[in-house]
Amino acid sequence: MRIEKLKLKKNKSKIICLTAYSKNFAEEIDKYTDLILVGDSLGSVLYNFNSTRKVTLNMMIEHSKSVRMGITKSLMIVDMPYNTYKNKNEALKNCKKVMKETKCHGVKLEGGKKIKNIVQHLIKNNIPVLGHLGIMPQSVKGNFKSKGKSLKERKQLMNDSILLEKIGVFGIVLECVEKSLAKKITNKISIPTIGIGSSNSCDGQILVTDDILGLTQSKIKFVKRYIDLRVHIRKAIKQFKTEVKNKKYPSKKYSY
Numbered sequence: 001m002r003i004e005k006l007k008l009k010k011n012k013s014k015i016i017c018l019t020a021y022s023k024n025f026a027e028e029i030d031k032y033t034d035l036i037l038v039g040d041s042l043g044s045v046l047y048n049f050n051s052t053r054k055v056t057l058n059m060m061i062e063h064s065k066s067v068r069m070g071i072t073k074s075l076m077i078v079d080m081p082y083n084t085y086k087n088k089n090e091a092l093k094n095c096k097k098v099m100k101e102t103k104c105h106g107v108k109l110e111g112g113k114k115i116k117n118i119v120q121h122l123i124k125n126n127i128p129v130l131g132h133l134g135i136m137p138q139s140v141k142g143n144f145k146s147k148g149k150s151l152k153e154r155k156q157l158m159n160d161s162i163l164l165e166k167i168g169v170f171g172i173v174l175e176c177v178e179k180s181l182a183k184k185i186t187n188k189i190s191i192p193t194i195g196i197g198s199s200n201s202c203d204g205q206i207l208v209t210d211d212i213l214g215l216t217q218s219k220i221k222f223v224k225r226y227i228d229l230r231v232h233i234r235k236a237i238k239q240f241k242t243e244v245k246n247k248k249y250p251s252k253k254y255s256y
């Protein structure tokens with residue numbers, strides 16, 4: 001089974017994860033990743049939404065169908081958007097639709113104890129689930145603050161992680177969890193933790209691809225920009241414009 005790939009935790013080899021929203025990006029990302037997430041971050045990255053809550057199931061399905069065409073080896077996981085897993089039956093109906101239409105390997109849901117029954121029901125019905133704890137963008141109102149500073153928060157995060165492992169999720173994304181707690185959780189549970197802003201103690205890392213390529217203006221502390229792709233895009237487009245204006249393009253080589 002493909003999900004077995006995430007047993008990388010046992011090999012102590014870091015798990016490489018990135019987001020993708022379309023085929024061309026997925027094709028390149030897939031060469032280097034273990035897991036590709038069609039994240040509901042596409043709401044802010046592609047549609048300028050101020051919250052992931054506005055992302056619909058259909059948006060996720062259409063982008064995922066495109067991503068699917070670009071993946072040959074990575075696990076493909078699809079974010080279930082806000083309001084699509086309010087109760088057990090709705091969650092199962094929507095997850096089945098996503099799995100069937102996108103041919104993904106599993107889904108990601110935000111939450112711990114509060115969605116225990118829903119996650120249990122999905123897993124019982126053979127839907128592989130990736131958990132998501134720490135900052136959960138679908139529930140955040142106002143500023144994004146890191147998690148695990150207070151004792152109460154630390155206990156809750158640890159308990160939620162243990163609970164998610166117990167009910168059978170295959171991994172947990174930890175978003176903006178304080179370093180020492182991320183390490184404690186990673187050491188405590190046997191399934192992999194995938195960090196985003198949660199230190200290098202996690203078993204793997206995930207980032208939004210558009211952020212690391214410099215396509216977004218993200219100022220988030222944990223985002224490392226590996227290239228400013230916009231500079232290259234601008235250069236190519238400017239050159240196209242110049243060549244068309246100067247009648248250099250299309251030359252003989254590009255004409256019939």
Ligand code: KIV
Pocket residue numbers: 019037038039040041042079173175196206207208
């Ligand atoms: O929506 C998303 O892209 C995510 C992340 C973990 C990157 O949930």
